[in-house]
Amino acid sequence: MTLISFVVPAFRVQGYLRECLDSILAQPVADIEVIGVDDCSPDGSGDILAEYADRDDRVTAVRLDHNVGLGPARNVGLDRAVGEYVWFVDGDDWLVPDCLPEVAARLRATRPDVLIVDHVRAHWDNTVTRSAMVEVFPEPPGPVTFRLAERPETLELLHTAWNRLVRRQFLADVELRFAPGWYEDVSFSYPVLLAADRIGVLDVVCVNYRQRRAGAITRTRGERHFEVFEQWHRVFRELDRIGAQELRPAVFDRMMWHYLTVLGNGDRIAPELRPTFFARVAIEHARFRPPGGHRVPDGVAGLKHRLVATGSWRTFSALRAAGRAGEAARRVAGRARRRVLPPARRSVRLGRDVVLRQYQRAQRRRPVEENLAVYAAYWYRGYACNPAAVYEAARRLAPQVRGVWIVRRDRVHTLPEGVEYVVAGTAAYHRVLARARWLINNVNFPDSVRKRPDTVHVQTHHGTPVKVMGLDQQSYPLGAVGMDFAGLLRRVDRWDFSVTSNSFSTQMWERAYPAGYTTLEVGYPRNDRLVTATAEEVLRLRAEFGAGLGEQVVLYAPTHREHLPRYRPPFDPERFLDGIGPSGLLLMRSHYFHDRSRRVPPPAARGRILDVSAHPRIEDLYLAADVLVTDYSSAMFDYAVLDRPIVIYAPDWDAYRLTRGVYFDVTAEAPGPVARTFAELLDVFRTGELRSTAADQARERFRERFCALEDGHAAERVARRVFLGE
Template structure:
């Protein structure tokens, strides 16, 4: 029997579930089990659970046929738990590293019925706030046990399930279950505190309580917040039936209940204006119903005023008081904010010359109707016709000919456009007009910061790779690789997205975490890979011939990625030695990352056998021509995986890269093929045939099953039908 059973319910948490599970399973403590409960999640949470269960016998998964909510999902996990203790961990939170040994030691030292651990609130902007633990327990209680009557200040700790480790037999004997609906922690926590005779508190931060930018119930308005009332009713009914001897604690619990109601009502993100009077009326009812006979300690100051207004049922006075407080706060903060708001306008007004005039023109165009037949496309900061936007543009011309597709391109790249592609030059009047008036805006990066998201417009973010390195807000943890990043501006940009296109469910999980906003994720596969999936043998032969490669040539493509933290870095790679070592039929194509603006990859022709293909307009041509891909941490491996050809990971700086830049998974442990950590090792892989032996083929098959299944040749069609034609997903 394990010491601790972790119950982890999951619903729409694909962006966070891996971090949660890793934080549990990666602890220097193994006497545990994890019960993963897939609460019929519509995203890939179930897939993640299955992946972990397949590789770690400590993980058991329960897949529910219908969504039952967090409380009942926890109950399901509790019924399957077999550990001495049970810990309900929310699937978007994570445990602090190396804390479980200390938790286990405290459990074994004190043999409690209930252990309460400390936590921090971890916000999406990388700020961290301590809990109330230091205020509730200025002097840590240490390795002792006590009851709630002995330490009533416990009522002031956060009433959640995830900061509590409970003896399973005690919980079962008590018959305590999670109730339905939101705020289910209330009717679990307080009965637990009332019933437990042996409680211990560990003043160690064990849980990171994630404060999500979007998707949390605390940021969801609606009448479901009224579900807090029956949970508090369960608390007092439990006290009446099971703990009448604890009636002296009723005044403190009553005060906590009113505090909680006021907290919910005071959050404008929860209770909308129309529902506020009804919520207040329910507060008044509960106040009068559960008021202790001898009263209770009313807080001092403004908080106490609110309590007295609830007691008197004076909604209008309560509402007016709240408005006054809010107005005072705006007066205090508004002066500075007002000045800040004026600055951009003054700067725009002060702009001289053509750029200022065009921005003014853009503002004028924003006042005109949206062009319901215009789709504006862009790729790689206007470098040309490429990537997912180009593939969507081409498919839209076929499926939605009534929609006029226009590409944005830099003036120096106009000549690279295919014949017949309508375009506007970046910075021109036509460009600003299209930005302001287009119904659809499609890009694989972000449009400039000044672009306004108009009501009725549709912004489609296609991205341009499957992330190995961390992206977006996750880069806050790796400042070396985030030089120049302005995260507030990034958040404003992603708030414009309506759709986010994913090449695979793994990408969707990472985008959800890295780019938290209220867009719709499209698990369609990458449109740019349709060409790879649909390519015929004849097309491949023609491309190879066009590039000067014969049928007998073994063509290798080397495509390393960019190192933001190491400008100018090139991995150690001797092209001449490579082709000489592999024999006369080897042909090497080298392609630099686009951030180098197609600089020469650092090589020259070796008797025509080595070619710099950085300036070639179509990377898809190079993929189709290549027999083998060598890369490091580039998304090229995911695209090339569509072809089911050998891939070699050449990662000479892996240890430094993952520490400085941050990665989402270990490409050396879960590679798409063979792995080399040095240039001599790379040569040995090719000489010895390990590039495509059984082990490499098995790794590639596993990789393709995880990352390439959506790239079936119809991704662009799915995107067009869903976003431009409005057909159901």
Template sequence: MPLISFVVPVYGVQGYLRECLDSILGQSFTDIEVIAVDDCSPDSSGEILAEYAARDARLRVITLGCNGGQGPARNRGLAEATGRYVWFVDSDDWLAEGALRAVVERLRATDPDVLIVDHARVHWHGRVDPSGPGRRFHLAPPVFTLAQWPDAIDILHVSWNKVVRRSLLARLGFAFRAGWYEDVPFTYQVLLAADRIALLDRICVNYRQRRRGAATRTPGDGHFAIFPSWAEVFDRFDDSRPGAERLRALLFRRMIWHFLKVRGNDSRLSPALRGRFFAEMTTHYRRCLPAGGYPCPTGIEGLKHRLVAGGRHRTFGALRLGFRVNALVTRALAGAVRRVSKPGRGALRRLRDVIVAVYYRACRWLPIDSRLALYAAYWYRGYACNPAAIYEKARELVPDVRGVWVVRRDRVDALPDGVAHVVAGSPAYYRALARAKWLINNVNWPNGVVKRPGSVHVMTHHGTPLKVMGLDQQAYPGGVRDPDFAGQLRRAGRWDFSVTANSFTTQMWERAYPCRYRTLETGYPRNDRLARATAADVAAARTRLRVAPDERVVLYAPTHREHHPGYHPPFDPEEFVEALGPRGRLLMRSHYFRDRAGPGPAIRPSARVRDVSAHPSVEEICLAADVLVTDYSSLMFDYAILDRPIVIYAPDWQAYRLVRGVYFDITAEPPGAVALTFPDLLDLFRTGSADDDAAAKARSQFRRRFCALEDGRAAERVVRRVLLDEAG
């Protein structure tokens, strides 16, 4: 029998589930079982659970045939639990490091029926707020009943901050309710029934404050479930217990506080529901009011209680409106003071900005052009990547839609013949931004771009992420280029569609960019060329790159280090080609940021070493190469489609993962052989280990995980769904 059974209900949390499971299974204390209940999750959560269960026998997965909600899922997990204690953990939260060891030590020291642990609210924008009641944990007796220390009533009424003796739940015959607010009866029934309660004055649970998707931020009449949940608390209240009168009064006050929290949150209740909700508040106030009264708060909070008691909803609304007006006026005055004191820019620059803003706003009064699709890639660097593949397929399938590219002035000459374009910053550029029906980009459009109603923004991205992105970068400040995470999410908030290459990428983007876009898990359009490539295509690519048919071509393509722009991996091209043998050829390609960050160390061209950084098509270079050597570049995920050898050369792996942050260990789950030093890299090629059986097996596993969708039709799927509005 394990000491603790974790019950984890799972639904729609593919972006957070790995972090939750890692935080439990990775703790130093191991005498546990984890029962994950897949509540018919519509995303890839089931695949993640199967992956974890395959490598850790402590995890058992229960898969439900239909979605029943968090309460019934917990009930199912509880029925399977065998541990002495049960801990219900939500699958979008995670345990703090060392939390489980601290919990076990506290359990052994106090032998409680219920152990309440402290938590912190971790907001999507990085702010961490400790719990308010947690500041009073040190005031509690080591072990107590609720009557002895009723302050525990005001600790957050959720199930995930309580480790409960399983026999207590069995004695109560407790079952979670369906619907929202199911934690309320759980919390107060176990606290009222417990003979021994203890606290752990340590943050054990990181309570994720999601930007979207949380029930507490979801509007609708589901919030009316709060009333039967609290009614259950009072219906089952035992008036014969010691201190019952006082406990009833304090629970009543807590109930009204909870009602007011929900009513006061406009993101939970639409205006049409607020009056009816307030009427229910009044009904339950009168129904549950203790005969001896209760300690009503003073001040404004007490006034709210009295308005609830009297059913005075209009007065309550007027009071809230007054507070809002006061807050708006205060903010407006503060903003005016800041603007007056803000140092000015040059007059000509300010005038230009005003003219551009006025012109762009005027263009937005023009009707949307239902036949215009605007394309861009890599911050207007030219014609490339997923947008280029979509553009080409759209010309074939939707010829009546006019495709126009945005490019920098210095990149106009690099455009293919016949591709219409506008120059970034020109009047034609702002007209196109304002009027395009479809805006397709592999990076975000600038901050000033306004998404018009009726326009469709498509984010294609430009790689499968190994390094952390978006909000996940908050944990790695040393590698952050853009610390304005709120601004990142405002830009991501314009997306209608997010194109991904595999389910792993879908999961990571959902966590890194929690916005209301629709994911198109289609494969990457730019990879269609690789997936469809024939022997003739490969021969043509090698001819254009002046590579002989019998040469062994290695492409070396390291990534850019945002946190270390002056860094260049230790790599001697001439020594490397010597290790390849007499027919070896080396192509070297720098990251596309090089044109902005300045040139790297000069590559001395020779008969066997060539810099192909300026070549317009990385896909063509991949077709020509027999082997890819890279470190952390997303190019490896694309090149794997070709099923050719890939070598990971990661001389700064430990520093990179600690400073920049990664989603998984590429040296433990690589697409082929791994070298951490340059001598090791040379040995791989001298001995043939770059493509031995072990490397081929690793590549096969990598391809199954990341390349399953790459069948050569990704661009068609995107065009049919986005431009032709075809379902499926």
């Protein structure tokens, strides 16, 4: 018999859902099931649930044809559950590894109606805070069960559905289900405790409760927070129905704590709504106050209770303001203590930079130039990538928009003829950054750039992520040396649009860069050329590299290793040429972060090994190549658009995924053959595995997942949305 049914509702959690499901399915307990409920989510959450259901028979995916909300979605899963116990786990949280054996052992040993487990709050900045379990139960109850009247302090544990397992038959017997609306946990979790005859507590951390930077209800202002009142009304109706009047004072205290918590949270209740919310709290206080009185807390909390009881909003508001002013003063004092005085003497260059930044600030006080768009790519390395493709589309579709590129002085010569530009660091550079209405880049603009009202920042990115990025790098410090995550988030907050090439990228960027931007999941503009290139263009490019029709052109393009800056994959160009045969041509391209050591090939190989690291457009190399050999580079996703063979050469895969961190296993979900050693790489070419049926099928699966949007019109879709508002 199934012991535990996990019910996982999913709505706008595509960036976190895989981690949630993996954390459940990897637990060393066999008798479980997972029921994933897609609450008509507008993102890829439903597809992720379906994917897991297809490959694991423990998973059932349910799609709802309209959004019903978290509570009713949980009820849908509950109705399909067959386990003895039900565990409602939210799609953006995840279980602690190997916690389930202890949970299962406690369930089997004590057979509780409710088992409460411990959790931690996992914050977006990679910090963790503990729950109140140790304060509520300084001495853990151990393997015993009790009724709520025996341990009323249990009410002080967080009132969520995901920190407790509930016996399914018990829920049916007492007819408890989730109510619709926000704060649905309140009217489920407290009545469950009130009705239970056997409550257990397991002081083992089992759940990582994700504290999201963006997208959480607890960080969303609005009138829907007033729904908390009706949820508490349901709690008191259940209390009266059950007849547990001895617990009314404890429930009332918890209600007041909750109301004051919501009222005091500026991320939930807007200033103009606070007087109304306070008035409702005063009404609730009078309505549900126990006839025999209740315990008023000590200190400021007790003062707040008394002010609510007398309806003294002005005094309550003044008390809150005084508290916030004190916190602000302490923060200022702390910054003053940490302040480091600047050096007395500054270099001439630093002084010039200061003057130019002041000039940029002065320019920001002038009107925005309504028809000016500024483009940049790869930290001003030149005209390239997605911004270049968007620029070309905008010239066709929105000719009234003046496009200006930012480029380093040493890269000016690489710009196409007729492209208007400014040199990075000059006065003209600072002026266009301050005055442009549109700013388009595949990386972030410098911290000195400020987001002005009515301006639009477009982040195009420059690849589908294999390695972890953004905030996710906090868990892999070797690959994040020197990163300023607070500064990163300030830059991300400037984005209005984030361009992605596939659903997978959208999911990963949402968790790596949490902010309020709009995602344009439209394909990569730079890949339009791979779709629209003609046979004549391909032949011309091959001829430029000296390749004829009968030659096999192999492009070798590895990524760099931030954690191992001097590392080069073991690759012998001369031996590789021998492996691909006398008609082979090898194009070698280093990552733009570094240059390859220039080893001169022997005379027999010269002309057949070309270093193309300095070639300005990698799309030319893709079009000219018959085969791509890469490792963990995003090049594989772009090259797959051409539907040509790809080989993954991953000699350091184990070390890379553990130290740098990855979003998916390229060796298990590769677009073609995988070689872990140089000898295996040679065998891929010598044996014909490169063009085998298995290789073709792997590439087809890869293309379906990552290249479905690449139809040659991605740049047009971005330009129409960004510049024309379509």
